[in-house]
Amino acid sequence: MDRRPGLSVRLKLTLSYAGFVMLAGALLLAAVWAFLLRRTPAGRIWEITDWWPSPQLLLGGWGPAAFVPAAVAVMAFLLVFGLVGGWFLAGRMLSPLTRITDAIRTAATRSLSHRIRLPGRSDEFRELADAFDAMLAQLEAHVAEQRRFAANASHELRTPLATTQALLDVARNDPGRDTGELVERLHAVNTRAIDLTEALLLLSRADQRSFTRESVDLSLLAEEATETLLPLAEKRGVTLETSGDVTPAIGSQALLLQMTTNLVHNAIVHNLPAGGTVTVHTEAHGDTSVLRVESTGSPLPPELLPTLTEPFRRGTERVRTDEHAAVGLGLAIVHSIVRAHDGTLDLVPRPAGGLLVMVRLPGTP
Known part of the structure; x- marks a missing residue:
């Protein structure tokens, strides 16, 4: 966005400080003028009782005529003092902002690994720097994931x-x-x-997130997914079981059906060679809808679980030899759909082998 050149923030703060000092000095001199000089009787310096110093003593023998040049000199001094002091104070206060600006320029050159790490106690500038560091970390992770x-x-x-x-x-x-x-x-x-x-x-x-949200029953989606994949389960010798009451959720019916189908398909494909089981259960807990897909299978190492939702990861990396070979995007799509619906996805290895997948989605009140 093109903008016309203007004054810097430091110069604005300097002028503000100087203006405030000048205003304070002017008010002080005006008070002296009003209360000590304008009330002096003509032809003499106002004297009060002996126990109170006379205005002549306070003013050093100055009268109204001598007060104006002195006031001008004082105002000139206050102007210079305010400008110089304000300039240094503004520079000191804005030094964190300069560091933040340099970090933003560095990030603009595709160097997302740079961090501000502004030292000191918490204040507005440090909160801004910490928020910017967190944003850079997220951007760096996102760019690395996209690459x-x-x-x-x-x-x-x-x-x-x-x-x-x-x-x-x-x-x-x-x-x-x-x-x-x-x-x-x-x-x-x-x-x-x-x-x-x-x-x-x-x-x-x-x-x-380019989809229309509507009321969806997860139990019906689970039944549809299991009916669709029943021939594949029978071919592989896997038993499918579906249970659960009405489980309302808010989201895209097509995407949530794809999510459920991917979970059931993944549970069937990555199961025991024979005699395996897949259990699909839905339930509602208050304003949360839960979909559970539990399957038997070979034991999974814990370090493998965080990578299962990454694109083109295929769990045990088994060789795909049939017409239902996956493309390595099953759980990645599930994770994206759950995230787009503001839900959570949990992968828990079963002690006897296999995997328990729990999806929690916002339900209807």
Whole structure:
């Protein structure tokens, strides 16, 4: 935004200090003039009782004519004193602001690792510096996350494209090759690329919070998700169980259904090879709606849990060999949807193996 040049804050404070000193001096001299000189009888200096000093003694024998030049000299001294003192005082008071400004300019050059770390006790400037340091830390973490996400997304998108290129090269170099197998493999690769692109778009939509909020029953979403994924659970030998009463929440029905489906799908895929179970339960606690998805599986190390919600993390990094292979965005999408709905997501490892996922969302009063 273009602005016309103006006075600096330091100069404004200096002029304010000097003006205040001048005003105080003028009022003081006016009081002396009004009470000690204007009440002096004509032709003599006002004398009072012996126990009170006379105005002549107080003024050193000055009369009204001698008072004006002295007052002008005093005002000139006060002006210089106010300007010089105000300049140094303003500079001392505004020195933290200069440090904050330098930090902002450094951050503007993409150096987000710089921090102000203003020393001293708490005041307005130090609160501003601490708030700016916290903002820089969040921006640095966000930029690092975005860069990591962009690199991973580029790698994931390049994989199906490179596979498609390799299959086409083989078909071109070997015209007699069976085209049915080639078409089937190209279809699988293309489906995976489409799924990955849709997952990225859904993740972006959740992060931008560009959705309409409405009343949603989490219990109905849980039933719909389990019915949709029942064939996959039966194929893998996983038992699905759903329970819970009416659990109202406020949010996007489409996004919350995607969140529930991702959680149930993740629980089925990362389960025991056979005889596993997945339990989905919903309940309402006051103004909070809770969705619990508990699954059996192999034990998870505690240090792995914080990374499960990062994009393109696949838990135990098992090899994906079926048509339901994930793109590594399942829990990342869940985390973004929960965050967009002002909720919380908790991942708790089960002692016997597997994972307990708890989603808490704002419900209806």
